Amino acid sequence: MSSKVFIIKSDGIGRGDDDLGRLLMSSLLRLLADSREKPATMIFLNAGVRLVCEGSVFLAYLKKLAEQGVEILACTTCLEYFNLVEKLEVGRPTTMAKTIESMLTAEVVSI
Numbered sequence: 731m732s733s734k735v736f737i738i739k740s741d742g743i744g745r746g747d748d749d750l751g752r753l754l755m756s757s758l759l760r761l762l763a764d765s766r767e768k769p770a771t772m773i774f775l776n777a778g779v780r781l782v783c784e785g786s787v788f789l790a791y792l793k794k795l796a797e798q799g800v801e802i803l804a805c806t807t808c809l810e811y812f813n814l815v816e817k818l819e820v821g822r823p824t825t826m827a828k829t830i831e832s833m834l835t836a837e838v839v840s841i
Contacts, residue, residue: 741755772800804818
């Protein structure tokens with residue numbers, strides 16, 4: 731397992747067409763789940779927390795990553811803002827302090 735931390739800030743990748751962004755995110759998570767190399771941690775911020783909550787089409791990939799040892803963290807403030815605290819399906823809530831600590835001690839990839 732690498733020391734990389736992936737920061738997921740939205741429910742899609744890139745700006746422009748939202749459907750294309752979600753398609754790209756699906757491809758990224760599917761291929762990452764099947765990849766030999768994995769990040770140590772994935773932190774979900776802002777609208778990205780929707781990916782780890784009930785109803786997300788990405789849950790199967792994220793659960794597979796968690797089962798493979800990837801730490802899945804969801805911003806508590808973001809979960810509260812979107813009223814999703816009770817709908818978290820994979821991973822655990824985290825604080826900004828833990829996010830900062832992860833960013834300072836690992837190589838960070840922002841998606």
